[in-house]
Amino acid sequence: MTALAKDSAARPAAIPAVPSFREATRLWAKIGLLSFGGPAGQIALMHKELVEERRWIGEERFLHALNYCMLLPGPEAQQLAIYVGWLLHRTAGGLVAGILFVLPGALVMLGLSSFYMLYNDAPVVEALFFGVKAAVLAVVVEAVIRIGRRALKNRAMVAIAVAAFLAIYVARLPFPLIVLAAGLIGWAGNRFAPRLFSASAHGKGTAGAEGKGAVDLMFERGELGHTIPKRWHAIRIIAIWLPVWLGPVALIAVLTSPGSVWAQIGGFFSLMAVVTFGGAYAVLAYVAQAAVTSFGWLSPGEMVDGLGLAETTPGPLILVLQFVGFAAAYRHAGPISPLLAGSMGAGLTLWATFAPCFLWIFLGAPYIEQLRQNKALSAALGAITAAVVGVIMNLALWFALHVVFGKVESVGWGVEVPVLSSLDWRAALLSAAAMVAMFRLKLGMLPTLAGSALAGLALLAL
Template sequence: MEQLPFKEAIKVWIRVAIYSFGGPAGQIAVMHKILVEEKKWISENRFLHALNYCMLLPGPEAQQLATYIGWLLHRTKGGLTAGILFVIPGFVSILILSILYAAYRDVGIVEAIFFGIKPAVLAIVVGAVIKIGKKAIKNEVMFVLAALAFIAIFFFEVDFPYIIVAAGLTGFIGGKFWEEKFHVIKGHYLAEGDKDKDNDENALIDSKIQPVRPSLKKTLKTIFIFLTLWSLPLLIIGLVIGVENIFFSEGLFFSKTAVVTFGGAYAVLAYIAQKAVEDYGWLQSGEMLDGLGMAETTPGPLIQVVQFVGFMGAYRLSGSLDPITAGILASLLVTWVTFIPCFLFIFTGAPYIEYLRGNKSLTTALSGITAAVVGVVLNLGVWFAIHTLFSEVNEKYLYGARWLIPEWSTVNIGSLIIALIASFVYFILKWDMLKTILISVLSGIIYFFIFKELG
């Protein structure tokens, strides 16, 4: 059967990349709306199956999901195209913002834009959490798993990988005894009476594109190619200019970070901040949050914050190079070593995940994981809301649990008003993300240059 023209897919992946605001929850919601609801290229269950695997991996799950679906549509060239296009808008945006930050950080208009965007992103993330939750939480068992995951990560700071393993084991074992509650994400090959509206058998990938059998030879070849690409910049830097320089240090550090970023940017933020500020001196205290603000308010993965860290480190420790030039080179290097592993994980693992898609034990395990991920994403949304709306947030420990308690006197009235405006136009008027962000930016500029001046 005729497959989707590659040129048409490129146009859609560009659209996905441009609209990829709001962190992983928002980005996944955008892909779901475009690829599942509008284009019907992939069914609901196939989409969630791919998402489950990407949630298991270190790195940005939304970018990996785009790569996975691109691979399903057009194999390697499709995966590369979808994954690379997903990163480009964020890379360009953060590079420009990094240059402005390093040279013009105190300019009022730059501060105003950042101030206005954050509340809009908060509204978008809340909407995305609700939408994804409705898709994944289909019974009380899945709800309990999501709630337990939220409690574990938010109050008890349980590491994301442990939550995923526990949820997977729960789904695997639970499926043996209570299949109807745990077999939530079903494969394409269902009994006639089991088909429901969430499993659209007419989706392009499910009906027209033939699955690929995994091959050990191809797997080993893929691993060799991408490990070579991953290590090549470091080898060149080490051989040409040595290992005692900012570029080799950043390349090595972020190569390590790329394999431990389970749970996305927030999960690894504290680790990066500690190393970058205290050990390496790449950033000053507080600058990491500014960088995270850039990543939160630009298209692309939140983990793109590492690009800002790399830029600022090279900018400060540029040696004989022009600081801006050094920052640009570091941005390219850090982005390379962060995202090459993503392609390695997808192109190596996706054939096996697809091959095992009809396996009920795997499916019930992944159903448990999906429910847990809803709780984890909710944790990110709550964290974001607290730190957006309050200037000071205290951490207190009671009965072994961590409590984030905002200082109510530090509530940011401007952020609260803009968040309400963004919520109104997004949820009530049903404006899209870019319009919502635009009205929030305009509101932020008005606040800074009118109300703040009057204050």
């Protein structure tokens, strides 16, 4: 073999060049336009583009960042994009990555929300969404299975997932308490049973040469100075980003009455940005209950419709909250146009939901980067990921009850059970067909949603 041939053969193993800001911007725009499939699909897309194809970030750093984002409240997929963008191009890179990840889907969701509120009473639209609800149930079940396969590698992780499910479904414990307990279990497990709680137990990759990326090259060259927390880092970031996030929300609360829908939207979704852990599916379980039961903004069926709309758009699945904010303001528009009010409510929801993500990453990422080799932290993050599976199981059950049955009733401890006589055989049939399409026929999410919508139209026509 010639020297040139040897060099060519070795080139694929070399660490790639650091991308320019323009190259990164183009890729973040592409990811924002193509990131369908909820958080699991979006994380898979980013892994494919960033780790496998371009090798801008290594496998180990990618998973370390992902586990940290799973620990945070809010949409972990967008936070992961901000984290990687920040690693590559500092604060500007994080801003571009986070905004472009959300913007395309937010614009699509605004149009779909307007259409739904104007025409959801039409028989054709009602029939289409009847089918979409069935497919959404299949999507959530698939998310449980997909994330579970990655997180539940042994008996300890399975036990944590089951305990988290019982804690939220039966005991009604708050998300932060479940996440904290899982983290403490993982930390203690690393000390007393490292075989079950080590990073390798969660399927974490190694940091061999083939697993390195451009970020690792930057680190070796000493170009990642921004990942080292400076003096007063935390105070400076909080002083900048806390007013950016809460300033507009507080201003709206001052300009409107405390009981107005605007104050409710701003306050509720700002609170959600702090207390809802476990990613989009975990957030939805709490938001659905509050929006339907506490505020009366939506019916259970409309909440499932909103999730169906979010599943068909690119960007974070948490964009379903934009639909909730739109519906709340649309139905309490007062003297202004309902569509204008709905658009304002959607914008306020977006701000309260996504602005904090930049605060969490810019504040915590430098410290997390310094703890990349900390085994106790990795074990805690792995246990939290396992607990998230149990939280998503709760969401899957909640949707199943409200999609397949017309009525549910509460029994002891607030546990909901279905009224068996209210079984909707058409919804059950469509849900089963959607699961067969996704699990056995391996159809994608979008073909399954489209097929279920058309099947719902045909069934109700009969």
